[in-house]
Amino acid sequence: MSKKRYAIVLDTKKCLNCKACTVACKFENGVPVGDETYRIWVTALPLQGEYPNLHQEYQPSQCQHCENTPCASVCPTHATYKTEEGVVLVDYDKCILCKACMTACPYDARFVSEHHKAVEKCTMCYHRLGEGREPACVETCPTKVRVFGDLNDPNSKVSKLLASRGFYQLKPDRNTRPRLFYLK
Amino acid sequence: MAAHVEKKSLFTLNKDIPAYPFIILGLILLAIGGIAVLQVLLKGHEAVYGVTREVPWGLLIATYAYFVITSTGLAFIGGLGHAFGYEKYAKMSRRIVVMAFVILLAGFTQIGMEIGHPIRLMIYLILSPNLRAPIVWMGVFYSIELVILAIELYMVFNPDKVSHSASAVVGFFALLVGTVATSNLGYVFGSLNARPFYHGIYFSTFLVISGITAGAAMLMLIHNIVYKGRIPSDLEDSMTALGKLMGLGIGLMIFLYFWKIMSSLYTEPKGAYEAVLAMLKGPLSVNFWIGEVGLAVVLPLLIIVFTKARNMKALGFAGFIYMIGLFFTRFDFIVAGQLPPMRAGYEGSGVHTTISGLAHYSPSAGEWMIFALGWGVFLFLYFAAEKYLNLETEHH
Numbered sequence: 001m002s003k004k005r006y007a008i009v010l011d012t013k014k015c016l017n018c019k020a021c022t023v024a025c026k027f028e029n030g031v032p033v034g035d036e037t038y039r040i041w042v043t044a045l046p047l048q049g050e051y052p053n054l055h056q057e058y059q060p061s062q063c064q065h066c067e068n069t070p071c072a073s074v075c076p077t078h079a080t081y082k083t084e085e086g087v088v089l090v091d092y093d094k095c096i097l098c099k100a101c102m103t104a105c106p107y108d109a110r111f112v113s114e115h116h117k118a119v120e121k122c123t124m125c126y127h128r129l130g131e132g133r134e135p136a137c138v139e140t141c142p143t144k145v146r147v148f149g150d151l152n153d154p155n156s157k158v159s160k161l162l163a164s165r166g167f168y169q170l171k172p173d174r175n176t177r178p179r180l181f182y183l184k
Numbered sequence: 185m186a187a188h189v190e191k192k193s194l195f196t197l198n199k200d201i202p203a204y205p206f207i208i209l210g211l212i213l214l215a216i217g218g219i220a221v222l223q224v225l226l227k228g229h230e231a232v233y234g235v236t237r238e239v240p241w242g243l244l245i246a247t248y249a250y251f252v253i254t255s256t257g258l259a260f261i262g263g264l265g266h267a268f269g270y271e272k273y274a275k276m277s278r279r280i281v282v283m284a285f286v287i288l289l290a291g292f293t294q295i296g297m298e299i300g301h302p303i304r305l306m307i308y309l310i311l312s313p314n315l316r317a318p319i320v321w322m323g324v325f326y327s328i329e330l331v332i333l334a335i336e337l338y339m340v341f342n343p344d345k346v347s348h349s350a351s352a353v354v355g356f357f358a359l360l361v362g363t364v365a366t367s368n369l370g371y372v373f374g375s376l377n378a379r380p381f382y383h384g385i386y387f388s389t390f391l392v393i394s395g396i397t398a399g400a401a402m403l404m405l406i407h408n409i410v411y412k413g414r415i416p417s418d419l420e421d422s423m424t425a426l427g428k429l430m431g432l433g434i435g436l437m438i439f440l441y442f443w444k445i446m447s448s449l450y451t452e453p454k455g456a457y458e459a460v461l462a463m464l465k466g467p468l469s470v471n472f473w474i475g476e477v478g479l480a481v482v483l484p485l486l487i488i489v490f491t492k493a494r495n496m497k498a499l500g501f502a503g504f505i506y507m508i509g510l511f512f513t514r515f516d517f518i519v520a521g522q523l524p525p526m527r528a529g530y531e532g533s534g535v536h537t538t539i540s541g542l543a544h545y546s547p548s549a550g551e552w553m554i555f556a557l558g559w560g561v562f563l564f565l566y567f568a569a570e571k572y573l574n575l576e577t578e579h580h
Contacts, residue, residue: 035534035536036236036237041534043527043528043531044530072314073316073317074317074318074375075314076313077304077313078313078314094312095300096299096302099240099241103240103378103379104375104377105377105526107526107527108526114230175377
């Protein structure tokens, strides 16, 4: 039986840095306010080109939901695990807050949640997926930077985008095989 | 083999041993640590500790490593005495075992206060252990080490009830499990995909070597304190043997240090290179050059070489400064590997970096107070044992 393999494809050239995704994520998931408590972020990359022909790109990012998950490998209690659809989640009740997953994650995608008393991260809004809804960051993006879908379905938007456009993944040297794809 | 046998009872009041100042100091440190424990329980780890999203492991992981690796180093030296017949070390076996046991407990206080849910850890290590996770094996090996040391404690205080062969077998396992536990601790760090500084065999080896050296240093220091610098003549050979073991250990540390740094500079592996530079000329450079190189390598080695490990007071001093230097070694090891950030600190990234592009970490008062708790546990329990137990090993 073919399982779903969820992924997010990002077209960063469409990003306005409006931060709607980060706000939506905080609202949807009750992420606490704070400098270090965020599940997703939008980085303003350095200016490129020479004056007056300057341009800037933004890079929205989050947990990469890696196929090879260094966070889950080092978790002593299986608190970090991967669903059959490839979504990496944290079982808050099993997390002992050893923070090994935070030190192992090459994307700095995790933080300690005072609310959950556990390590927290992006869940791809897993609670929405069963209802056929998209992650909050995807749903709210005004320019549709983010596209969410099933890699196993050749007719899904993500599969079509990846088939038709060039893409890259973050830190390929870490061999984590992320499920976030950035269009070139 | 010494033939002298003089039975003493286990419990005694050793008037000559200057233990009270250390017991009192231990109690003060325990009180300071106790305040921090209360703060952590009331306010939570995040409010009390200075660790960050970028540097999640800080001082307490360093002091945990400092204590438990010293314990396994002591167990290794004890094992040399019991299992391999190194009589010079066997003559100190009671002190070795008591010290190893107590310093392991001190280490457990550090990891116990570092981990957010230590009780949950014990539950889920049984219910749903991830056997791929090196931390699971760290827990297993250090727990076994504690049990073996407890058995050794029984044996060294009841030599009449224990055969030589049983003592040798237990001593061998203390040595073996200690080595496995410490090298596995190197693997705990080496298994972190994101931190290339820790990768490879280097730290697994380095931690074992520096731990054995720390065991020797602690024994030389404690014997000098207990005997007020006047080491009994029948222990002088043992002290000299420890001094030579320590000299050898430091020599190996230099060897490992040098090639680790050279290879990191030569190939510039991303993450590891920045970590090494942070130690050589970055935010950890004072720690590295004065603490690690000066106090843990150069000075103690010079003392050992120039005294030929025959000046007892000098050996005690060498042990003392080595243990101070080793603290910097452990701290730098933990922190340096995490200073290269996973993402550049550009606007909006949420990453906090210094002007040099590195993450920043500075221990909080609460973390130092938990560090005091570890020393409090060690000083109080160990010197209470010195005061009220007979730690002179009976020759057998």
